[in-house]
Amino acid sequence: MKTLIVEDDFLSRLVLHELLKEYGPAHIAANGHEAVEAAKMAIAANTPYRLICLDIKMPGMDGLEALKKIRLLEDEGGIQGLDRARVIMTTILDDTDNVMCAFREQCDAYLVKPVSKADLVTQLEKLELI
16 A cells, blocks of 8 residues: 655654555655655556545644545546545544535544554554555
8 A cells, every 4th residue: 555644753754654655655845745646656657545634733734634635636637436535534632623615625534643553453454554
């Protein structure tokens, strides 16, 4: 499973990379702009991401805006339904407003940091990625 980890915090990127690398290639982006560019290149190469772990709060382009742009790129590339990337939003924020906003922007799951292996695996199983 090709994964994109989008996280502005180094330690959080490292933890997610360690948890996900056993399931396939895991690429890293440090902000929303890099995430959109990575998704654009992957779609253009006909090798889109199956999973995107996307931090909500980042400087510059936040995760919600990046998700909107990534979904638009998928639409433009003819990627629909189950062929779209599964998006797990990650954040230290555990509040209803951020949860609802993330789901309105078409995320598939939401995890509060620090992300545990058990919680991540549970979500991957629910999303039928593993």
